[in-house]
Every structure is written in structure tokens, then in C-alpha cells.
Amino acid sequence: MFISMLSLNAPFRLKLTGRALKFSNGSRGITGRPTPNRAKGGGRWKSVRRLNLLLILFCASSAPARACDELAPGTLFWVRLTAPVSSYTANPGMPVEGFLLQAPECDNGPVLAAKIPVEGKVLSVHRVGLGLWHETAALEIEFFRLLPPGRSPIEIHARVMRVDYARESVKNGVIKGMRSTDTPQGRISSRLKYLPSFHLYPDPILLGYKVLFPVFPEPEIILEPGTDLQVELTERAKLPLDLPPVAQIPTLDANADLHNSLAELPERTFTKKGQEADVVNMLFAGSLADVEQAFAAADWHHSDAVSAHTVFHQFYSFLAKTSYPTAPMTAQFLNGRAPKLTLEKAPRSYENRNHVRVWGLEDTWEGVPLWASAAVRETGGTLSIHKGFVHHVSGDLDEEQQTVLRDLLVAGCVDSVASIARPGMAHVMRNATGELFHTDGSLEVVRLKPCVADSQVKGSGDARSQKPRSWMFRFVRRQVLTVRSDLWRANCIYALLDLTRITIGAARRSAEHQTADARVSDSQSGNPANATPLLPKRNTARAGTEGPDPAP
Numbered sequence: 131m132f133i134s135m136l137s138l139n140a141p142f143r144l145k146l147t148g149r150a151l152k153f154s155n156g157s158r159g160i161t162g163r164p165t166p167n168r169a170k171g172g173g174r175w176k177s178v179r180r181l182n183l184l185l186i187l188f189c190a191s192s193a194p195a196r197a198c199d200e201l202a203p204g205t206l207f208w209v210r211l212t213a214p215v216s217s218y219t220a221n222p223g224m225p226v227e228g229f230l231l232q233a234p235e236c237d238n239g240p241v242l243a244a245k246i247p248v249e250g251k252v253l254s255v256h257r258v259g260l261g262l263w264h265e266t267a268a269l270e271i272e273f274f275r276l277l278p279p280g281r282s283p284i285e286i287h288a289r290v291m292r293v294d295y296a297r298e299s300v301k302n303g304v305i306k307g308m309r310s311t312d313t314p315q316g317r318i319s320s321r322l323k324y325l326p327s328f329h330l331y332p333d334p335i336l337l338g339y340k341v342l343f344p345v346f347p348e349p350e351i352i353l354e355p356g357t358d359l360q361v362e363l364t365e366r367a368k369l370p371l372d373l374p375p376v377a378q379i380p381t382l383d384a385n386a387d388l389h390n391s392l393a394e395l396p397e398r399t400f401t402k403k404g405q406e407a408d409v410v411n412m413l414f415a416g417s418l419a420d421v422e423q424a425f426a427a428a429d430w431h432h433s434d435a436v437s438a439h440t441v442f443h444q445f446y447s448f449l450a451k452t453s454y455p456t457a458p459m460t461a462q463f464l465n466g467r468a469p470k471l472t473l474e475k476a477p478r479s480y481e482n483r484n485h486v487r488v489w490g491l492e493d494t495w496e497g498v499p500l501w502a503s504a505a506v507r508e509t510g511g512t513l514s515i516h517k518g519f520v521h522h523v524s525g526d527l528d529e530e531q532q533t534v535l536r537d538l539l540v541a542g543c544v545d546s547v548a549s550i551a552r553p554g555m556a557h558v559m560r561n562a563t564g565e566l567f568h569t570d571g572s573l574e575v576v577r578l579k580p581c582v583a584d585s586q587v588k589g590s591g592d593a594r595s596q597k598p599r600s601w602m603f604r605f606v607r608r609q610v611l612t613v614r615s616d617l618w619r620a621n622c623i624y625a626l627l628d629l630t631r632i633t634i635g636a637a638r639r640s641a642e643h644q645t646a647d648a649r650v651s652d653s654q655s656g657n658p659a660n661a662t663p664l665l666p667k668r669n670t671a672r673a674g675t676e677g678p679d680p681a682p
């Protein structure tokens with residue numbers, strides 16, 4: 131720093147003594163003391179300037195080349211479990227195994243490759259047991275070590291912030307289980323039915339029926355292999371200086387031929403009644419076999435056709451809050467055609483699932499078939515008298531694009547990726563059920579390559595061993611939790627409080643819908659500044675899954 135501040139136009143001289151380098155110019159030294167003038171030879175000038183330049187370069191080269199040597203608290207990343215964890219069988223200190231699904235980022239880029247092993251442990255656990263003490267389960271997990279291959283372990287402190295596709299919620303790093311009596315039939319029979327009544331515990335006949343024939347979700351927390359957890363660093367994590375650069379997925383060359391092939395691609399799908407439904411936000415390049423293999427390797431499933439059996443299965447999954455990984459999907463059309471493939475991922479809950487509808491296009495690109503897709507994330511389910519089963523959707527379509535791409539990347543099925551902007555597309559819109567979508571308007575283009583299922587992606591272990599197997603134990607637990615809930619909640623006082631909470635929630639949603647209507651109107655009127663709040667800018671850097679580059 132000191133040398134770089136010196137002017138190269140002054141005749142600096144360097145005198146090497148036994149202890150230090152002494153600097154001087156023509157009149158005064160660095161300390162301000164007068165120094166005698168010396169003859170200024172041309173060769174000496176060149177030598178001094180060269181030496182100054184070498185010193186500057188030496189100081190610059192001695193600065194650390196690695197800009198990112200630590201991860202700050204609050205850094206988020208995703209971990210996929212490779213072994214089951216349950217509140218019923220877990221104990222404090224029990225190990226938790228997984229791998230990086232999406233690596234932490236530093237300076238707008240990933241610092242580690244995906245699929246690096248991650249170690250964690252159970253910090254605390256509250257199981258429901260027979261339900262005598264706890265109505266709900268709780269599980270706290272901490273991840274403490276990353277294991278990059280061929281490198282020293284990276285010590286971290288990270289807590290869980292979100293469980294994907296979950297019935298459970300997360301608060302302050304603790305996973306909170308659901309209450310088994312908080313089901314649609316439980317809410318109606320225990321509270322709303324008794325609102326006009328002033329008896330604290332009416333209708334013992336109905337109570338007896340519920341005791342003998344309950345529809346009862348499992349109250350314990352069961353995180354199966356393949357469960358995705360979003361985690362957050364709570365302390366700074368030091369990164370090794372010898373970490374190799376992360377291999378990036380090649381960028382697809384979205385040339386003029388590809389743009390011409392997509393010139394007539396519609397932006398929306400439509401229902402049977404001609405209503406605008408989902409947004410066409412992804413495009414796959416590859417054969418039909420490539421598309422099916424890619425999603426199968428990523429643990430996605432084909433949806434079932436609508437039938438009496440599947441409708442009953444949906445109804446039971448809705449009441450019991452269980453998973454239905456192949457639930458039917460409503461019919462949508464693109465250019466008047468039904469989709470070729472309907473794929474979904476719903477491993478843990480009927481209400482939460484990701485799904486894509488895929489249509490084949492007539493045009494090809496470089497001899498490769500093209501497949502348009504509408505990817506949507508569903509976040510809740512309701513039973514409507516007029517519309518049947520209705521799923522609520524996430525408003526962030528860009529997040530869903532990244533979720534689908536993340537699954538395919540980890541499965542090793544992506545050859546290259548590009549993002550094509552559609553500037554004329556509205557950023558705010560509604561679907562057929564009136565819910566709001568936000569999007570930056572981009573079309574994510576993914577070129578697929580042949581791949582096979584990897585056992586690490588799906589994990590291993592039997593999740594059925596993570597819950598009580600004894601029929602008698604489960605039966606007694608049902609009775610205890612049912613009676614306990616009804617004694618506390620089956621009365622007009624609690625029902626009135628619950629109805630008040632529902633009313634306030636409905637009023638808030640109504641206000642949000644009015645605000646959404648204004649945003650949609652602004653978007654359609656060509657005023658994008660007021661159409662939607664600013665969305666976070668997405669990072670286009672994507673880490674490869676084949677592992678880090680070899681060390682130089």
C-alpha cells in the first residue's frame with residue numbers, strides 16, 4: 131500500500147542496508163529530512179522505475195487470491211436426507227445423514243459441489259407416545275459438518291428452516307409436528323357443529339363414534355429418505371483455502387433456430403372451459419424417453435387417471451393428511467391438446483406437491499424434439515362443493531422452475547441450460563381458480579441427457595420402522611388424543627374463538643385478493659412498476675453434480 135502511493139515521476143532511490151530499505155527522492159526523504167541531490171542518469175531512472183514496478187506487482191500478488199474464505203451467518207442451502215429420522219425413534223445425539231442438494235453461495239456463486247455428504251445430529255426430541263403428555267411432536271436437528279471429497283471437513287453450525295412437501299412447520303429451528311385431531315372432520319364435529327350450544331361437552335354418541343372409527347393422521351414426525359430440508363447457518367463457517375472451483379452446468383446456446391422454433395409457443399395453458407390456467411415456463415430438449423428417464427431418476431411419478439378409486443383415495447388422503455404420490459391432475463390443454471405426460475412429486479403430503487404437464491411440440495431444434503411444460507407448486511388442498519378437490523398454488527413460478535431444475539441436476543440428467551426472456555409477458559396473472567402468479571417471464575430451457583436412477587438421490591432405509599407398529603398402541607393413542615382434544619375443544623367457547631380466527635383469516639385473504647386484482651390490472655394496462663413487488667434476482671450460476679474439478 132505504501133509503495134503504491136509513491137509517485138513514479140519522482141526520482142526515487144533505494145538503498146539496501148543491513149536492516150531495512152531506505153527510500154529517498156531528490157530533495158527530501160520520506161521522513162522529511164533533506165537529502166543531497168544526486169546526478170540523474172538515464173539508465174538509473176529506468177532501473178529505479180523497473181524496481182518500483184516489480185515491488186508493486188509483488189505486493190499485489192501477495193494479496194489473497196480467494197475472495198470468499200468463509201460463509202456468513204444466515205446463509206441458506208438445501209440438504210436431502212439419505213436415512214429416515216423420526217420423533218418416535220430418535221434420541222438426542224443420534225446421527226443424521228444427508229447430502230448437499232443445493233450448495234451454499236458466496237459472492238453470487240456456489241462454493242461447493244452438490245451431493246457432498248453432510249453430517250448432523252438430533253439436538254432434542256419430544257415424541258407423542260400415548261398422547262398423555264404431548265399432543266404434538268417436536269424434533270430439532272443441527273448439521274455440523276460438510277465432507278468435500280479429498281479435502282478437510284468443513285465445520286458448520288446450521289439449523290433447519292423449512293421441510294419441503296411437509297405437514298409439519300418449523301419455528302426457531304425446531305420442527306413442529308401436526309396435531310392429529312386437527313383434521314377437516316375433527317374441526318367440523320368438535321367445534322363448528324357445537325357453536326349454537328352452551329354445553330361444554332355435548333353429544334356423547336358422536337364422541338363414541340369418533341373413538342371407535344376415527345380418521346386419524348400419524349402424529350409423530352417422520353422424515354423419510356429423500357426429504358429436502360432448507361437449512362441456515364447460525365455461525366460463520368470457515369472455508370478451506372484449497373477448495374477447487376465448482377464445475378458449472380454448460381450454458382445452452384439459445385440460437386436463432388431455437389427462438390424461431392418457439393415463436394408460436396403459447397404462454398398459458400387452458401381448462402376445458404377455455405379459462406387461462408398455468409404458465410408455460412419450462413422447455414425440455416430431448417427424446418420422450420429422455421424426459422421420462424430424467425423425471426424417474428429425480429423420483430417423480432406419473433399421475434393416475436381419474437376414476438372412482440382415485441377419487442376415493444384422494445378423499446381419504448385429504449381427511450387423513452397422508453401422501454398420495456400419484457394423485458390425479460386436472461385436465462389442461464395447450465393448443466387444444468391434452469398433455470403427453472403428467473408428472474408430480476408429493477412424497478409427504480397430499481396438500482403439498484410439485485407437478486408438471488408436458489406437451490410435445492411439432493418443431494424440433496437441431497433434430498432434437500422439444501417439450502413444453504407448465505410447472506406449478508401446490509401448497510394446500512380444499513374440498514369444494516362446486517369444484518371438488520381444489521389445490522392452492524404457490525405464487526412464485528420462478529421458484530418452481532428452480533425446484534424442478536434442481537431435482538434434475540442432482541439426478542445427473544441435465545446437459546445444458548438456458549433462460550429465454552419474454553419481455554412482452556405479464557409479470558402478474560391469475561389462474562383458473564383465481565389465485566395469483568408472479569413470474570419474471572423467463573422460459574427455462576433444459577437440454578436433457580440419458581441418465582439412470584441413483585440410489586443416493588432417493589436414499590435408503592425403511593420409514594415404516596419409524597412409527598409404532600403395534601395396532602393396540604395406535605388404538606390406545608387414538609382414544610387418548612381424541613378424548614383429550616374433545617374435552618378441551620368440543621364446546622361453544624373454543625368454537626367461537628376458532629370461528630373468530632377463521633373470520634380474521636378470511637378478511638385478510640379478501641384484502642390480499644383486492645390488492646392482487648389491482649396488481650393484475652396494472653400489469654395488463656402496461657404499468658409493470660406497480661404490477662408486482664420486486665422479486666429477488668435469481669442467480670444464474672448452477673453447480674454441477676459430478677463433483678468438484680480436479681485440483682490444479
